[in-house]
Amino acid sequence: MAETITSLAAAPEGNPEATAEARLVGSDRVLAVLAELARHPDGIGLDDMARAIASPKSTAHRALAALRRAGFASQDGRGRYVLGDEFLRMAFAHHEARPDHVRVLPVLQALCDRYGETVHYAVLDGTSVVYRSKLDPPAGAVRLTSVVGGRNPAHCTAVGKALLADSLRDENAVRAWIGNRQLEKPTERSLTTAADLHAEFVRIREQGYSVDDRENEPGVNCLAVLAYLTSPTKPSGAVSVSGLAYRTPLKTLVDDLPAIRAVIAGPDLP
Amino acid sequence: MAETITSLAAAPEGNPEATAEARLVGSDRVLAVLAELARHPDGIGLDDMARAIASPKSTAHRALAALRRAGFASQDGRGRYVLGDEFLRMAFAHHEARPDHVRVLPVLQALCDRYGETVHYAVLDGTSVVYRSKLDPPAGAVRLTSVVGGRNPAHCTAVGKALLADSLRDENAVRAWIGNRQLEKPTERSLTTAADLHAEFVRIREQGYSVDDRENEPGVNCLAVLAYLTSPTKPSGAVSVSGLAYRTPLKTLVDDLPAIRAVIAGPDLP
DNA sequence: ATCGAGGTTCCGTATGATGGAACGAGACGA
DNA sequence: TCGTCTCGTTCCATCATACGGAACCTCGAT
Incomplete structure (x- = not known):
């Protein structure tokens, strides 16, 4: 197990x-x-x-x-x-008392309950995302190794792309953000060019949500939406539901998006 | 909520x-x-x-x-x-990699799943118990404030009494352990005299489990059994299921003891 | 009894911590 | 727009404190 x-x-x-x-x-x-x-x-x-x-x-x-x-x-x-x-x-006490954490916890619990998959709240920090809160499903036989305080490249995670899409509004901004780095490509499906990412960001802005279809980890997909914890206009971070592709296909999450939005925009968030 | x-x-x-x-x-x-x-x-x-x-x-x-x-x-x-x-x-990474934690985690998950209540693994440290692992029920509207690394007086918690019963075999030992302290009495039901505690410890040794019937926190009860993580003879700590008295009465847990034992003595523990 | 592998203690030296005071930057009110 | 207030940052001469080599214990194993 x-x-x-x-x-x-x-x-x-x-x-x-x-x-x-x-x-x-x-x-x-x-x-x-x-x-x-x-x-x-x-x-x-x-x-x-x-x-x-x-x-x-x-x-x-x-x-x-x-x-x-x-x-x-x-x-x-x-x-x-x-x-x-x-x-x-x-x-542990510090983490559980963090304002961000107490704000998102009810939301994470509801989502974790609903899908039985791991849920995260993460923020953007430069070129990577930092996980600020995490909830594992109770019965999950498979556990992701993400850790509170841990990081992942922003450009191949749903949370990262959601946040980047919000701040990089045109291809030049994307190019500037990339700078002269060589973007990592953890899986075959990861996007690594400014053009691809910009197109993705446009799509994300239109849809209002972001997905990671096995772009960061083989067999793991993810759906994320922005969270406005501190300001009604500038997102403080993003909430994601990560599923194992074979257990919770992306389609399930996308089809259920209205419910997810409802949870996230719930009475607990402004 | x-x-x-x-x-x-x-x-x-x-x-x-x-x-x-x-x-x-x-x-x-x-x-x-x-x-x-x-x-x-x-x-x-x-x-x-x-x-x-x-x-x-x-x-x-x-x-x-x-x-x-x-x-x-x-x-x-x-x-x-x-x-x-x-x-x-x-x-967080350290905690999740701790040998104790990885050993008890499957057990805690099974118990948490079964009762939908908070479960702990704790060890004895002098006059208090230290929580080493904790699992909250997924849907719990009420959350206990215990924290990994947190402490409670040993004599009024199920885990503490289970561990003390194992090491204090006669009333003199109990008296010596108390020393000249005045034992705290968090609730009306807490035991605070050497005689009472010794009697309780005898009962615990006979039964093979320990309960805390609202002795530490009003409205919260608890059932604990010893865990032998490191040695087959000396318990390393104890595992407990804490329930809200009105939701999961002690009787429920006690009646279900064989199942709990089965989980704890499961294939994952020696 | 001896040995070896750790953990612990000692002490003269010089290196880095100390803290008062001056500086800079952003927020706020006029 | 300009003062001014608050709060983070920097400087520097003095001296207390960290440094580290070596000796010392204390176990457990041979």
């Missing part, structure tokens, strides 16, 4: 071993230790930690002591260091 | 405003800033932050710069500081 689809929303991915950046000092190093700690869900030894941050043991030890003092790190029975409970409490 | 029951698992609760501890220095202060940041889901201004950590603006600013460098803090449109996406990503 709980088969996994890889990397809908992978991490920025620091170098696997040894965060080999320029030597960090002071509190920067402490924060690097914290990040390294987070990368090791089953704990990490002091030596490995020292190696990971390219510092002597005593320095790593001092940093870990500071983290322990703050409740962000603790030690399991055998001395291995793990992220502290207090750290997780902070993060 | 989304009515809330107060404080099943409240935070350790730092002083509301002004973390008035002895003056912190260096990285300790940076971590204090991080914690303060987490306490303000809708952002905090530089001045308020400086006040909260009892330091001049420039010091707070330097700390925030370090956090921004690490991706743990960012600024919204108007310069207010909020926790960074990367921070949340770290926390």
Whole structure:
């Protein structure tokens, strides 16, 4: 059970071993230790930690002591260091109290209920989308690997395209947004040229919704519509329903669009 | 919608405003800033932050710069500081990869599905229990306020009593565990004397499960059984199903105990 | 009993943190 | 349009604090 689809929303991915950046000092190093700690869900030894941050043991030890003092790190029975409970409490409590989150949660719940698929709320950040809220279906045997705070390229996700379509109104804007990057092409169906994207954005603006038909992940499709959480004119982000293509074909979602709109424009949103 | 029951698992609760501890220095202060940041889901201004950590603006600013460098803090449109996406990503990704969590998740899902109530996995830490995993029912109009990493007094929760019953085998042990504390009594029904608790623990050992009949939160009850995630003899924690008394009476859960046991002892657990 | 692999502590040095004060930018009212 | 107020940002001389090599414990394994 709980088969996994890889990397809908992978991490920025620091170098696997040894965060080999320029030597960090002071509190920067402490924060690097914290990040390294987070990368090791089953704990990490002091030596490995020292190696990971390219510092002597005593320095790593001092940093870990500071983290322990703050409740962000603790030690399991055998001395291995793990992220502290207090750290997780902070993060979860903070997330659940975020204004965005509390605003969209009812909507996400309704949508998740209706389709039994994973739903997201995401915002645009430069060239990628950041997932701000996520709800998994209760009984889903397949779980997407997206994570709150995780990212995906904007141009091949439904949420990203919905948001881009709103802000890039002509092909020049699209071209400017692309700049001189080579757009990633995670699947065969991803759009990667300014022309294709502009055409897509035009369609999206006409339709009022955006789809990702296996453009980001094979076998996964997605329907997204804009969400106006903070302003009635400028969308703050977008809400999406992601389905496994064989279980919830796009057509199902598109046909049901009025219901989705109703939920999103519901009494809970302005 | 989304009515809330107060404080099943409240935070350790730092002083509301002004973390008035002895003056912190260096990285300790940076971590204090991080914690303060987490306490303000809708952002905090530089001045308020400086006040909260009892330091001049420039010091707070330097700390925030370090956090921004690490991706743990960012600024919204108007310069207010909020926790960074990367921070949340770290926390969520870490939690979902924790060995304990991945082991119990299937069990929690099955139980959550079956009863449509919130389920927890928690471990004992001294005099309180710490929630390590939590699953909310999809359609729950009422949400418990428990949070991953949150705590509750062990002696008035089903999970806590189940774990204490396993480790405190006679009344002297119970007395020693209590020490000279005055046990909290969140509701009228909470047990707070060594004698009462010992009797309860005997019953729990005989029955093989533990209940919390509105002892921690009015109107909320709970049934818990031990979970052996790491060792076949020493329980690593306990799994509980928390119901609203009027919706899922304890009797329902107790009557269904064989099914619960079956789920917990399922193919996924040793 | 011995060894080895960690985690922990010590302490002189110099490097980076400190915080008061001045600066800049955006918001608001006149 | 112009002041002015608020709030984030930058500067810099002083000195406290982090640095890290090496010695020290404490287990568990041989």
